[in-house]
Amino acid sequence: xxxxxxxxxxxxxxxxxxxxxxxxxxxxxxxxxxxxxxxxxxxxxxxxxxxxxxxxxxxxxxxxxxxxxxxxxxxxxxxxxxxxxxxxxxxxxxxxxxxxxxxxxxxxxxxxxxxxxxxxxxxxxxxxxxxxxxxxxxxxxxxxxxxxxxxxxxxxxxxxxxxxxxxxxxxxxxxxx
Amino acid sequence: xxxxxxxxxxxxxxxxxxxxxxxxxxxxxxxxxxxxxxxxxxxxxxxxxxxxxxxxxxxxxxxxxxxxxxxxxxxxxxxxxxxxxxxxxxxxxxxxxxxxxxxxxxxxxxxxxxxxxxxxxxxxxxxxxxxxxxxxxxxxxxxxxxxxxxxxxxxxxxxxxxxxxxxxxxxxxxxxxxxxxxxxxxxxxxxxxxxxxxxxxxxxxxxxxxxxxxxxxxxxxxxxxxxxxxxxxxxxxxxxxxxxxxxxxxxxxxxxxxx
Numbered sequence: 001x002x003x004x005x006x007x008x009x010x011x012x013x014x015x016x017x018x019x020x021x022x023x024x025x026x027x028x029x030x031x032x033x034x035x036x037x038x039x040x041x042x043x044x045x046x047x048x049x050x051x052x053x054x055x056x057x058x059x060x061x062x063x064x065x066x067x068x069x070x071x072x073x074x075x076x077x078x079x080x081x082x083x084x085x086x087x088x089x090x091x092x093x094x095x096x097x098x099x100x101x102x103x104x105x106x107x108x109x110x111x112x113x114x115x116x117x118x119x120x121x122x123x124x125x126x127x128x129x130x131x132x133x134x135x136x137x138x139x140x141x142x143x144x145x146x147x148x149x150x151x152x153x154x155x156x157x158x159x160x161x162x163x164x165x166x167x168x169x170x171x172x173x174x175x176x177x
Numbered sequence: 178x179x180x181x182x183x184x185x186x187x188x189x190x191x192x193x194x195x196x197x198x199x200x201x202x203x204x205x206x207x208x209x210x211x212x213x214x215x216x217x218x219x220x221x222x223x224x225x226x227x228x229x230x231x232x233x234x235x236x237x238x239x240x241x242x243x244x245x246x247x248x249x250x251x252x253x254x255x256x257x258x259x260x261x262x263x264x265x266x267x268x269x270x271x272x273x274x275x276x277x278x279x280x281x282x283x284x285x286x287x288x289x290x291x292x293x294x295x296x297x298x299x300x301x302x303x304x305x306x307x308x309x310x311x312x313x314x315x316x317x318x319x320x321x322x323x324x325x326x327x328x329x330x331x332x333x334x335x336x337x338x339x340x341x342x343x344x345x346x347x348x349x350x351x352x353x354x355x356x357x358x359x360x361x362x363x364x365x366x367x368x369x370x371x372x373x374x375x376x377x378x379x380x381x382x383x384x385x386x387x388x389x390x391x392x393x394x395x396x397x398x399x400x401x402x403x404x405x406x407x408x409x410x411x412x413x414x415x416x417x418x419x420x421x422x423x424x425x426x427x428x429x430x431x432x433x434x435x436x
Contacts, residue, residue, distance in 0.1 A: 097299075166299060
């Protein structure tokens, strides 16, 4: 396959894929070698960034996805498509704890937050941001919660490794008071 | 051990002291028979009060419960929820209530607050990312697809299956069906019918024996009954003139004139 054709094919795959498409999947579908795929995607990302296009290719949740550029948000929101619901502060707190401590049980989570988490957990499960990933080997076999690929996508993370390390800087500041 | 003096409050104070002594480890809990102490105490209460006093009984129950709790606390294994930090989803309420009752030391409280505070940095980061990615719209229908709630297997009920079956049947070529009535040949009923027809007038015309409305099964049934009655010798059939009616009569009345 010629480079030009490979470029067009990969572009079509990223466009048509309902979820972020990984390099491995592109490789399996096209039969192209990983280096070519990487090179093609990189050049496409640059082209989209430099051109007057309103589209960009981003690496999120372990795959590539086409999105609109943020500067058009005011216009695109009038289309009333794909508008995200807001995530409340308690939900963000819960997500943050699960993201860093996963897999984690509800009581462990509640112990850190100091309040009940039933309602927040249900909401986050409904939005597919977290899931029950197993059961703890403990009396009662409590459910263990983990984040999902939708969580990565929601926050534009390529993987959990992209989350900043918990430095405790603000905790140190807290201690100074 | 317990002073059962005539002072009602003294009894309660003694129970409270005993509970404290157990808690402090001044008394060997295994050597204390809660049952004996409480039975003696109840007798003491009866003797002192004579008539029940609800306020006093309430205080007494509280003091007695304190003794039981203190002994249980010393003798039973430590609470697994406190030691192992093992949680049970169903018992989280218990866990939280215990937790809220727990007295935190300053170090524990500080460590807990620090841990909570550390996560606030993560919350800020997620909030920043949430805001940034809110301005971005993914291509195709990806968001819609991902938002679809997958259907649990047990959500597929019989009505759904029937609906799916109906769709398939609609596409299948239609076959023509014919109604085939079930033959009901009741010989006994037909025999009784013939007998009653003859009994009325002493004879019956053959063609009037058949039930109305006339059906194929009915005709066959009556005819078979007629043959059976002839075979048994109960009836005879005869014709008085050429092309005349066939007459059916009982055999006894027409002896010698049968077929």
